[in-house]
Every structure is written in structure tokens, then in C-alpha cells.
Amino acid sequence: MKVFDRYLGTSVALPDKVEPGRYRLLRRAMLNGKTALEERVLLMSDGYDYCVLDGELRHFCETAHRADGDAVASLILRSVQTLAAQYRAQPSAPPSPLIPGELANSVRLDERDEALRQVIDKGHLGEIARRPRYAMKYEAEITQIHRVRRMAPKAVEHLAAHSEDWHSQSLFGVLPKRLLALLSEDDWSIYENKVYARLLDELDDYLRWRLAETQQINVKYEEKRKLEQSEHIHHRLRDRLFELWGDAIDPDEMAQGLEDSRAAIEFLQAAKMHVGMLRQSELYCKVPRSARVAAQLRNTNILMHDSHYRHLRTLWGKYQTRASKQQRPEQVFAGNLQALDDFAHYLRMMIHRVMSTMALVGTQSGSDGIVFAFGQAQGRVSFADTEITISLDERTLVIVPALTEPVDSADTMKPDGTGRLVIACLPSILRTDVPEFAPQHAERYVINPLNFYGEERLMWLIERFLWFPVFEAYGRFIGPLPREVLEWFEQRKLGTVENHQWRADRSSSVIEHKELHACLSSTALNAETKAKISRALDRTNLLSLCRHCGEPAKFTPRGGDFTARCEYCGTHWGVYRRNARRFGEMGVASAREERFERVGSWSSLFEV
Structure with missing residues (x-):
């Protein structure tokens, strides 16, 4: 079956291992016989690990179920969903890309957590495990006569029909060897104990999930607090990260949230340990794992009036969520599709923020994308089919959003910043860490609201796309040119003339541009050469301005290369030669080690 590979940008045959969200259907199909898919729909997981299309069996990669069983992944996706909804509602004011305040404040113990605390503190769950209610169960069984304590109702009839159970026979009757007796056994699997066991399962699932989520938010709070005392991060990057946090959540709320998260973690850990011990109790082990309880409890006397069991009803109503997790395949498919669309809007929001903060880029947003100006060139950011395309001067960078990090490096991005780049919301299930971003090893990108450097990564990407041709073209000769044009350049000392080239x-200045235009119009130069000359002057003008503050810089040509420094913000940039190779570099003049984790997008190095 032929499909469109979003990561490579080409049509391919659908492989045996299918990465969810990577392929777009080229015709209608039925997924696993349950979900009807239209043409151009993305092939997502519907909750199953297999993928049947046109009668051919394939399997989804393990990454398909990452969001279903990972509390941190769920927190990321909920954050993305919240921020995407805010951006859709008000696209002119994109919010901070970090975890929103309403989710960050969810670390506080809520009503059901307090209800669980009270039940645990008063020992109701523990008392049920120590002194459970049970029923007496009697079963009829053939037993040796000396062990019989109570005869079964039909013991005589059974003995009369089974002579093998006789010991002897006389005129007075039969002396039995074995007898059908009633044996009693404690029945622990009463309805109330089934409710107790299944409630412990629900509590264990919830506490594991809640603890992992709360610990992750606490980690981010701690990382933010450490930023204030960090000495290895450049102050300009630190200020930018503080601004992002300030836009996302109030500083006073964050300080309170840090204390609340610590208290919540302490309680959740203790509650998880307590529930874990109860799940090792004799009562829990004697209730079959296969025993299921309907979501709506029956009103039994024990559940209504027992001093300990009656608290199960309170907790059951607050924590019984297993039934709500079960969704039909088409619902799971639609949810995954919506999650990818939310992430695409999240990346659009971040690109909007990034380009709006660039001093030398003028943006104007519309319903179908963003129009921007970079120098005299006009560019566009367009959104289509969950892909984001940045176009400028016949160069394009296509950003492909993905829910999970690709299994292999499938990017077709080129060193000049063009091509296709996959940006994932979640790291691969095979990884336990989010890879730190290194511009010189940029094969994979993972950006989400828990990542402080997400906006810096996009800033670095877009700046490389915009600036690469500007640095690469500097110092390149154009020609041969007519003599009158070369004389005009020599008279005004505007550039270097060699061998009939310039x-x-x-x-x-603007006046020099007008005079040059008048000079070129009187020559026989073709339109392409005139455009090259005009573009070269425009790009040199851009290089003479600071990309951060837009102020004119101290610009020093060096025989086809140059150095520049902004006296206002202290940044530097230029074209340098090292070991017969030519590099464009932008950095912070005061930084000794311009690693990305130290200065972020303030430093950039690429070969031109």
C-alpha cells in the first residue's frame, strides 16, 4: 500500500513497522476493520498494537502507546492542549510556551486526595485488611467417617447408592467407611471484599500516576529556582528564561507551588506505600484478580452501615476511573489525531513568538499564516496538513510535528537550514531522558512545555535558516560588470572591485541605493544581475545591524570576511576562516564557552 511519508516528503510503501503519525493515506481505507479513514488522513494508532489495512497485517511501533501509560507524557500533552486552545482563541497574543499555570498549580492536594488522607489516617482500610467480613461456605464432599462433623442432607441416599463407601453390613444395617459430609470454609470473595480489592487497584494506579506527575512539576520548579543561582548560564539567556516563566505563572504562585508540591509528594509517597502494603495482605490475595465490580455499587448492608466498609463507597465514587479510560478504537484514533493537531498549533505559536521577537524581522499574522520581511526580502510561514513551511527567497524549511520522537533519524534537513525537520513532542519510549540540544548534532529535536530551551531551539533553527545565505554570500564577487558600474562603485568606495568584478x-545608505538604481537602469545588465547586486547590498546592510537589538554595529571588513560587534548589547558576529574552511559565527562577546546550554540561541556556528 502506497502512503506519503511526512518525515521524508515522498511516497513510499507502508512498512511492516508503522510509526504513528508518520504516514498520510493516499486513498480511503479501513483501520483494523473498525475505523474508517478518509484520503489524506494521518495513520494513527487506535489503541491496538497491530495495524490491518487492506487485509495486510502490520504492527505499530512501541511509541504508539507512549501517551496511554506515562504520567509525564500525559502532563505534556495536556499542557500542549491547553496552550494550543489559548492560541486558537487569541492568535494575536501567543502565550508562554512553558507549562501553563493552571496545570502547574494542580500539584496541590485536591478534594479526593484529602478524602483519601482522612480514610488512611483513621485506619479504615487497614482495619478491613486485619478484620475482614466474610461468609461461611459449605461444600458436600466424600470424607472418611472419623473426619465427619456434619452430614450432608443427602448423605443417606448417597451411601445407599454407593456400596464402595461401606465398611461392613449386618442385620442391623450398614457401617459406613466414607460419608457425604458438609465441610465449611471461609468465603473471602464476598461482594464487599471485591469492592475493597478493586478499589486498592484503582488507588495504586492513581497514586503512581499522580506521584509521577507531581514529581515532574516539582523538578521543573526546582530547576527554575536553580536558574536564579546559576553561574554557568549567561545572564542574557537567564533573563529570557525568567521572562518565559514569568509569562507562564506568577512568581509568588510558583514559590507557593514549590512548597505545595513538596507536601503533596510526601503524602502521595506515604499513601502509595500504604496501599502497596494493603495489596500484599491476606484479604487482597484471596480475592481473585478476575473478580470485577460494576461502576455503580450495590447498596449492601455492610457497605452502608459497617464502620469501616462504608468508607469504601466514598472513595469508590472519587477514584473509580477505570471504566472511563476504556474508549472505542475510533475514539482513541480521533484523540491521537487531535493531540498531533494540538502540537502542530503549539509549534505554530512558538514560531510566531520567535519571529515576533527578532529585531530585524517584521511580521504580520493572518488566518492562513504569517507574512514577514527580512531586509528587502519577503517571506512567509504557512500552515497546511499539520506541517509548517517557512519560505524566503526560494528557500524553504518544512517543520514536521510528530507526537513521538522518530525511531530513526529521518530528517532531510540540509546544513544551510533548508529541507524537512521532524520535531517531536515526546521522547521515544526507548529513551528515559530528553536529549539535550546541540546545534552541531541536531539530528533529533524534542520540544514541549516541560523543556526550558524549546523556544531557544526554534530560535536557533529559524535564525540559521534566515542568516545562512546572508553570511554565505558575503565576500562573493559578482561579475563581470560594465565599466561604468565598476567606476561608480570605486568612486563611492562601496565595496571592492577586482578583475571586472565587484x-x-x-x-x-538609502541615497546610495537610489543612485545605484539610477546607474544600473542606464546599463544593459540583465534583471538577474541587477537583482544580485541589490541583494548583495541589502544583505551587507543586514550584517551591519545587530540581530538582537537592531542597532548599527562596529563593522570591520577583512578581505572577503568581516567581524562586527554591537556596542549596545555586547554581541559579536562575523565570517572567519579556520583550517581552510569558512564559518559564519554569531555569539556573545563576554562568553568564554559558548555552549548551547550556556548561551542558547545567542551563539551559533555554521560552515558557509
Whole structure:
């Protein structure tokens, strides 16, 4: 079956191992015989680990179920969903890309947590395990006569029909060897104990989930607090990260949230340990694992009036969620599709924020994308089919959102910043850590609201896309050119003339641009050469301005290369040669080690 591979941008045959969200259908199909898929729909998981299309069996990768069983993944997806909804409602004011305040504040113990605390503190669950209610169960069984304590109702009839159970026979009757007796046994599997066992399962699931989520938020609070005392992070990057946090959540609320998260973690750990011990009790072990209880409890006397069992009803109503987790395959498919669309909107929001903060980029957003100006060039950010395309001067960068990190490196991104790049919301299930971003090893990207450097990563990507041709073209000769044009450049000392060719070395004024235009219009140069000259001057003007603050810089040409430094913000940039290789570099002049984790997108190095 032929499908469109979003990661590679080509049509391919559907492989045996299917990565959810990677392939787009080229015609209608039925997924696993349950979910009807239209043409151009993304092939997502419907909750099963297999994928049957056109009668052919394939399997989804393990990453398909990452969001179903991971509390941290669920927290990330809920954060993305919240931020995407805010951006859809008000696209002109994109919110901070970090975890929103309403979710960060969820670390506080809620009503059901307090109800569980009271039940545990008063020992009701423990008392049920120590002194459970049970029923007496009698079963009829053939037993040796000396062990019989109580005869079964039909013991005589059974003895008369089974002579093998006789010991002897006389004129007075039969002396039995074995007899049908009633044996009593404690029945622990009464309805109330089934409720107790299944409630412990629900509590264990909830506490594991809640603890992992709360610990993750607490970790982010702690990391933010450490930023304030960090000395290895450049102050400009630290200020930018503080601004992101300030937009996401109030600083006073964050301080309170840190204390609340610590208290919540302490309670959740203790409650999880308590429930774990109860699940090792004799009562829990004697209730069959196969015993199930309907979501709506029956009103039995024990559940209504027993001093300990009656508290099960309170907790059951608050924690019984297993039934609500069960969804039909088409619902699971639609949920995964919506999660990917939310992440696509989240990345659009971040790109909007990034481009709005660039001093040399003018943006204007619309319903179908963003129009921007970079120098004299006009570009566009367009959104279609959950993909984001950035176009400028016939160069394009296509960002492909994915829910989970690709199994292999499937990017077709080129060193000049063009091509296709997959950005994932969740790290692969095979990884336990989110890989730190290194610009020189940028094969994989994972960006989400729990990642402090997400916006910095996108900033680095977009800046490389915009600036690469500007740095690469500097110092390149254009020609041969007519003599009158070369004389005009020499008279105004605007660039370098060699061998009937010219290159731009310094910035030019508006008046010089007008005079040059008048000079070029009187020559026989073709439109392509005129456009090259105009573009070279425009790009040199861009290089003479600081990309952070937009102020004119101290610009020093160096024989086809250059160095520049902004006196206002202290940043530097230029074109340098090392070991016969040519590099474009942008950085912070005061930084000794310009690693990404230290300075973020303030530093960038690429070969031109």
C-alpha cells in the first residue's frame, strides 16, 4: 500500500513497522476493520498494537502507546492542549510556551486526595485488611467417617447408592467407611471484599500516576529556582528564561507551588506505600484478580452501615476511573489525531513568538499564516496538513510535528537550514531522558512545555535558516560588470572591485541605493544581475545591524570576511576562516564557552 511519508516528503510503501503519525493515506481505507479513514488522513494508532489495512497485517511501533501509560507524557500533552486552545482563541497574543499555570498549580492536594488522607489516617482500610467480613461456605464432599462433623442432607441416599463407601453390613444395617459430609470454609470473595480489592487497584494506579506527575512539576520548579543561582548560564539567556516563566505563572504562585508540591509528594509517597502494603495482605490475595465490580455499587448492608466498609463507597465514587479510560478504537484514533493537531498549533505559536521577537524581522499574522520581511526580502510561514513551511527567497524549511520522537533519524534537513525537520513532542519510549540540544548534532529535536530551551531551539533553527545565505554570500564577487558600474562603485568606495568584478564590503545608505538604481537602469545588465547586486547590498546592510537589538554595529571588513560587534548589547558576529574552511559565527562577546546550554540561541556556528 502506497502512503506519503511526512518525515521524508515522498511516497513510499507502508512498512511492516508503522510509526504513528508518520504516514498520510493516499486513498480511503479501513483501520483494523473498525475505523474508517478518509484520503489524506494521518495513520494513527487506535489503541491496538497491530495495524490491518487492506487485509495486510502490520504492527505499530512501541511509541504508539507512549501517551496511554506515562504520567509525564500525559502532563505534556495536556499542557500542549491547553496552550494550543489559548492560541486558537487569541492568535494575536501567543502565550508562554512553558507549562501553563493552571496545570502547574494542580500539584496541590485536591478534594479526593484529602478524602483519601482522612480514610488512611483513621485506619479504615487497614482495619478491613486485619478484620475482614466474610461468609461461611459449605461444600458436600466424600470424607472418611472419623473426619465427619456434619452430614450432608443427602448423605443417606448417597451411601445407599454407593456400596464402595461401606465398611461392613449386618442385620442391623450398614457401617459406613466414607460419608457425604458438609465441610465449611471461609468465603473471602464476598461482594464487599471485591469492592475493597478493586478499589486498592484503582488507588495504586492513581497514586503512581499522580506521584509521577507531581514529581515532574516539582523538578521543573526546582530547576527554575536553580536558574536564579546559576553561574554557568549567561545572564542574557537567564533573563529570557525568567521572562518565559514569568509569562507562564506568577512568581509568588510558583514559590507557593514549590512548597505545595513538596507536601503533596510526601503524602502521595506515604499513601502509595500504604496501599502497596494493603495489596500484599491476606484479604487482597484471596480475592481473585478476575473478580470485577460494576461502576455503580450495590447498596449492601455492610457497605452502608459497617464502620469501616462504608468508607469504601466514598472513595469508590472519587477514584473509580477505570471504566472511563476504556474508549472505542475510533475514539482513541480521533484523540491521537487531535493531540498531533494540538502540537502542530503549539509549534505554530512558538514560531510566531520567535519571529515576533527578532529585531530585524517584521511580521504580520493572518488566518492562513504569517507574512514577514527580512531586509528587502519577503517571506512567509504557512500552515497546511499539520506541517509548517517557512519560505524566503526560494528557500524553504518544512517543520514536521510528530507526537513521538522518530525511531530513526529521518530528517532531510540540509546544513544551510533548508529541507524537512521532524520535531517531536515526546521522547521515544526507548529513551528515559530528553536529549539535550546541540546545534552541531541536531539530528533529533524534542520540544514541549516541560523543556526550558524549546523556544531557544526554534530560535536557533529559524535564525540559521534566515542568516545562512546572508553570511554565505558575503565576500562573493559578482561579475563581470560594465565599466561604468565598476567606476561608480570605486568612486563611492562601496565595496571592492577586482578583475571586472565587484563585491559588497560595507553597508550602504538609502541615497546610495537610489543612485545605484539610477546607474544600473542606464546599463544593459540583465534583471538577474541587477537583482544580485541589490541583494548583495541589502544583505551587507543586514550584517551591519545587530540581530538582537537592531542597532548599527562596529563593522570591520577583512578581505572577503568581516567581524562586527554591537556596542549596545555586547554581541559579536562575523565570517572567519579556520583550517581552510569558512564559518559564519554569531555569539556573545563576554562568553568564554559558548555552549548551547550556556548561551542558547545567542551563539551559533555554521560552515558557509
